[in-house]
Amino acid sequence: MKSINFYRLFFVLFLAAFSSSLYAQETNVMIRAKAKDAKFIGSSIGGAKILVKDALTGEVMAEGITSGSTGNTDIIMNQDWKRGENLSDENTAGFNAGLNIKKPKFITIEAYAPVNKKQAEVMSSTQLWVIPGKDIAGDGVVLDIPGFVVDILSPQTHERIASSENIELKANIVMMCGCPVTKDGIWDANQYEVKAIITNSEGESKEVAMTQKDKPSTFKADISLEKGLYDILIYAYDPLTGNTGLDKTNIIVN
Structure with missing residues (x-):
């Protein structure tokens, strides 16, 4: 009898774990656009347009505009960068993409910047895997914008x-x-x-x-x-x- 109850409990736990894997988990990816040899692209120049796409299908999963400040000039331009240290702070321009995914997803991130200056606007992109429930925070994904x-x-x-x-x-x-x-x-x-x-x-x-x-x-x-x-x-x-x-x-x- 105890053995039967044990297997029932095991089966219930298995079903719970299996069913939970069927539900999407919100996964946050911080995305920033940074001018080459300069600072972050934020509200003062209209921001960068960000598109997050499924790399295989092209489906747009999230989109928005980076907002916030250009960042701390002294940290970005005058100090030596050390591994593991963020260039950004809580006020630095970025776009947080909240992705609802059930399984690891290979994504393409595109930044168009500066979005309000069409004669100067360029596109920078990258690709990466996003794992359900594993946020990418801090500086996050930083796209370099030359020009x-x-x-x-x-x-x-x-x-x-x-x-x-x-x-x-x-x-x-x-x-x-x-x-x-x-x-x-x-x-x-x-x-x-x-x-x-x-x-x-x-x-x-x-x-x-x-x-x-x-x-x-x-x-x-x-x-x-x-x-x-x-x-x-x-x-x-x-x-x-x-x-x-x-x-x-x-x-x-x-």
Whole structure:
């Protein structure tokens, strides 16, 4: 009799364990996007769009925008990183993906950043296994976002300018997290090559170097052009990190 009761108890426990495995468990995955050679991409620049997908089917399992601060400048940019130490804190931008999964799932994570700057937005992705009930916290999954955000401020798109006028080239250039570029600053304008490439309707081009002046992240140069239609491209390049970024516009000189 005792033996029968034992087997009954064993069977009940087995069924309980088996049935529990059929139910999804919420598993949290913290996801962050970090600008290459800079800080985390957060609310101040509109965040990074995050998509979490089933790697086999492409089904979107979670999506959202990173929110929070860009992080502690001193920890991220000035201190030596040690293994096991977090670069982030409780205020640092991120997106927590809550995944309901019954079994280990191989996922793809995509970050599009900065989401509000389409001419600068890039996609970074990675893949990993997620185990039911095993959270990925702390810094979590950090996706590296290379580049610069370049916004042409002058001349305006399709602006008509007299050939007798001096044309001001002006662009705002920041890191992908929105961090400012200044001479002798943490993100040193002296380190970056910033140029305008002006191309006429016949395909002839010339380059003009631009320098940071007046206020942080503002780069300027003056030019004069003959009558015609022109494409203007302004780019930023960091020879040390390989970061690049650009913006384009068109003008009419008459």
